[in-house]
Amino acid sequence: MATGNETKVHLAREHALELLQQMILIRRFEEKCAELYSAEKIRGFLHLYIGEEANAVGVMQALGPDDAIVATYREHGHALARGLPAGEIMAEMFGKASGSSRGRGGSMHIFDARHRFYGGNAIVGGGLPLAVGLALADKMQGNNRVTCCFFGEGAAAEGEFHEALNLASLWDLPVLFICENNGYAMGTALERSESNPDISQHAAAYSIASEAVDGMNVVEVEAAARRAVDAIRAGKGPWFLENKTYRFRAHSMFDAELYRDKAEVEKWKKIGPVIRFSEWLLETGMIHQTDIDSIEREVAQTIDDAVAFAEQAPWEPVEDLTRDVMTPPAREEVRP
Amino acid sequence: MATGNETKVHLAREHALELLQQMILIRRFEEKCAELYSAEKIRGFLHLYIGEEANAVGVMQALGPDDAIVATYREHGHALARGLPAGEIMAEMFGKASGSSRGRGGSMHIFDARHRFYGGNAIVGGGLPLAVGLALADKMQGNNRVTCCFFGEGAAAEGEFHEALNLASLWDLPVLFICENNGYAMGTALERSESNPDISQHAAAYSIASEAVDGMNVVEVEAAARRAVDAIRAGKGPWFLENKTYRFRAHSMFDAELYRDKAEVEKWKKIGPVIRFSEWLLETGMIHQTDIDSIEREVAQTIDDAVAFAEQAPWEPVEDLTRDVMTPPAREEVRP
Amino acid sequence: MSKTRTLTYRDAIREALREAMQRDDRVFLMGEDVGRYGGAYACSKGLLEEFGEARIRDAPLSESGFTGAGIGAALGGMRPIVEIMTVNFSLLALDQIVNTAATLRHMSGGQFSVPIVIRMATGAGRQLAAQHSHSLECWFAHVPGLRVVAPATVADARGMLWTALQDPDPVIIFEHATLYNEEGEIAAEGEFSCDLDKAAISRSGRDVSLITYSGSLSKTLDAAQRLAEDGIDCEVIDLRSLRPLDDATIMKSVNKTTRAVIVDEGWRSGSLAGEISARIVEQAFYSLDAPIERVCSEEVPIPYPSHLEKAATPQVESIVAAVRKTLRT
Amino acid sequence: MSKTRTLTYRDAIREALREAMQRDDRVFLMGEDVGRYGGAYACSKGLLEEFGEARIRDAPLSESGFTGAGIGAALGGMRPIVEIMTVNFSLLALDQIVNTAATLRHMSGGQFSVPIVIRMATGAGRQLAAQHSHSLECWFAHVPGLRVVAPATVADARGMLWTALQDPDPVIIFEHATLYNEEGEIAAEGEFSCDLDKAAISRSGRDVSLITYSGSLSKTLDAAQRLAEDGIDCEVIDLRSLRPLDDATIMKSVNKTTRAVIVDEGWRSGSLAGEISARIVEQAFYSLDAPIERVCSEEVPIPYPSHLEKAATPQVESIVAAVRKTLRT
């Protein structure tokens, strides 16, 4: 995987394979989730990211291990791209004690302190002020870290979105805002919820630099994210990317999809991030079908392992019901 | 008083005197309030409008009796300019049963159904969604009415401001937004609360037409309000005016004014709406000192009457404490 | 009139919405995804086609904004029904509901009433975890200026809406998320609207009064059934109205049975059950033969896994145990 | 250590803020007008000059935004003190407080704690009418994941903040708006921090337990004083902590006196007083010689005029009357 601060993406073969591998992992992982949802292994709300993989995968390339991530209820992709163990994510969805959040959160609330992955927030817009605060803490402590906040275009109508953008800009905080504009908030098309559907203009109203990005193109997303992260690390305050993307599946497993045409979905599927990137790589000769086959095999193995891990993971004992509501005294920090 | 839909202000002598009279009434009324606050006749929070009179007076000229007003806790001026009886406003501040709101509300909560005066709202930004709803009701019922919503520039940072602007524009509602930008929200200067202190840019982000206006110049305010109201009545959706103004007094009677220079206040006082307008009228020869004297006399009488009315007004009996929490069954409407 | 039909709670709501829209052209429905999507819980499916976009009004994600707009529209002569998807999201609208809707009449000295109806889903039981499963009915029931109801039956889901719309003051309707698929019988035709004030005796009995509401009613009835097999005769009260509370019905029952168990899905501390217990002590202290028992949710944000979610909320077993406990003394 | 000094509640808070800032550089104060203006209630006057704009951080009017930012900053290793001017405005921040701060630890399976302190003014008594005078402590006390305290004395105003800052979980501190000018004695120097858990016996007595908190404490003590003149010996309990409640102290007192009166400025229906009453019934039923009395606010948005505001809220007279009533039976 490419590292360093260069804005230009070095599309070395190895990096290309890495990007493709991650997107395919997310795709297959979520296809499995849908299956397991039907099998009633996964319950509650399940929001799939299928079609939007290029965004999480592209953006994560630009972030280092010390940076922080805040995501939404549609966060399996972000969690996987961030490197959270697939088994723990799956166990979380099973509600098992070995899950990322001890099974307490489920699909919408995946957390991982080791990866500075701050959820998993099922309140639309609710993660934005949180991200601002994480960045504020970094700024006040002199850490050169970035907080990356993912949210949907639907969140842009919420007051919390605006309050957060204003604070981030006013205080010059190192926040990377990633608006994953997939055109719909549940069944509401953007034009029907925003008087001005050009989301990046809102960023401009707060004097935040912004860019619109093709969120179906992982290379473009990575490049834009690198530019943004470089600017943020250089102390230029927050940055806003609007990634134009699309979800191929229903909003959640309860959605009858009455609000959009099948044809529209099909049109977008043709330019899907996985198919487009892999075809392009094949065409340029950078990779071969055998590479894809071996990725698929590896991914299948990872997912099998994840499911096995989740299956055999223990349930939290009922006696522990009220643990982790308050921090137990023993763990209390003593300072200064 | 000039009526009709013309955008151009006919500054006939009579109209000029009317504008001046209203501004002086507000000025003297509030000076009296300050006195009565020291005398402990008025209690709670008292926010004076002194210095900002041109805004309420100018805007009200453009509105008809069927239009609706939503204001803030700094609303004595708006209430007077809207034509609410001074005695009832004063009685409200005394907490008497003859007050505009039966004394239940006090200075921050003046209401008057006869004048479609919907308060008096002490939650910064809280009136904006309300105004949107009033306008929505008009639109749905086919009424060609305008809802005029006053608020301070401090409100622009609140999420409710943004949610309301979006709804008004998205649904093309007849709302006239009047941002009274007096430079401070309590002790916080605009530059210290908005990453982009150009408030009208926020309106633009929602595709709402806007104009910045000299809020110390009553004639200019009236002209701008007429243009706005004409556009709204013509079905062009909401309109946004940013009136640049200044408050000469403290935020409330508790404010030590640590956050601004005396010199700044003095500078603004020199271009105060009353002094500037009256001097200009005298210079042009449209009015004479005797006109001003007679306005002052009339106003003094009005205020004396108002205070007398408030003094002699009855207190609400304690037995009626819980009246007007719920609508009594007798008053229930039967329909359809 | 003796003919009946079976329908789901969801369909009852849809029918009530439809009827209200037909009967009064001031009525409209506003909320996130009530139109094209058909409602998060599908309560308004099909209504957009019948009544159009103006009256089945999809709102952007802005709970405070559209709830406030509903309040304004009510002031302006309309009869809005605002749908908030889940009580957790209503936290974003509480400023408008509490600081404006509930106070406006009083602050204006009685000049302005706010005839708005706000519907929202509440409660746990669908494994939606800590940000979608709260039961905050007690918060709303605390606020003067609001009326709060909780239809627990299909008949009430069908009947309360129209009455709420006739009310000149704000009415909050709580719909428990586990009820939407429940079926019940109602009259085939006629007038369905019903009162909003009175608690109902869902089952009459002599030994102990079980007081409950909303999603806990059916669990409580099941518990009563199970206890009946052991010869314990429970009276079950469905509160229906959470503000005001129907003290008379409660006290009459407790005076008769001398024992009370309150079943409430709210977290125990500060629950509505606490209020009811306090009232019984104030009004029927000398009738009581045993301490009042409360069966409430445990003090934990609702966890995702089914076994923990069940353990966190009232269940038939915990109700049965509480009844046995109150009878042992 | 026996030397004492007199200071106001406001100054006690300021001193506590100052000390916290000096002791721990992770601590900062954030809120509307905490800096240049000196705080709406002047609690932070002078601190900007001492600690600078980064640590005495004026926030734009955006309660949800800056409260959420405080939560994030707490996650990020800081120890933020967020000031919300008045509990009424906290309605705009409840989503962040309840859906995020209170749930995050649980939802993350214990990985993330949120060591934030949120201070806010509460209560009536200053003629600020229906949008500035609520007492919603009971709402917060209902929520698992929060700790809620209400310093009623100058010593607690001085001492609770530091302890709250040591707590790894969110702590809400309610400051009654009528207390800021009150004076009290505290030690001249030394360590001021005090526990957050235990109720205090503010006056010990044998005849009846008066249980109260925050702004009602001094009224309750005055009532006890007046009753003492008639030979009635009241025990007065200052709850101090509203979540968790110190049941042990309450029950010990009630077991001794056999009678309880709860004084709570919240509206009666759904008040914290209801919860306390329910707990007494659950834990000390057989000790009770009379129904528990509640002295609460009337069910009305707080009106502006002084005589109505007084009538709406607990007063010495109403407390005295309630005590006499409970003793008559």
Ligand SMILES: Cc1ncc(C[n+]2csc(CCOP(=O)(O)OP(=O)(O)O)c2C)c(N)n1
């Ligand atoms: C405050 C709030 N309101 C409503 C919801 C219900 N809801 C969940 S997802 C969603 C749509 C969000 O759309 P968007 O932000 O575009 O994200 P996407 O789902 O498209 O990724 C809605 C309305 C919620 N979770 N939170």
Ligand SMILES: Cc1ncc(C[n+]2csc(CCOP(=O)(O)OP(=O)(O)O)c2C)c(N)n1
């Ligand atoms: C939601 C909310 N937060 C805080 C306050 C306290 N407060 C009252 S007025 C005010 C300043 C408002 O400034 P602005 O909107 O510019 O109006 P101005 O007072 O200058 O007319 C503040 C912070 C409030 N009333 N409501």
Ligand SMILES: [Mg+2]
């Ligand atoms: Mg979307």
Ligand SMILES: [Mg+2]
């Ligand atoms: Mg201002």
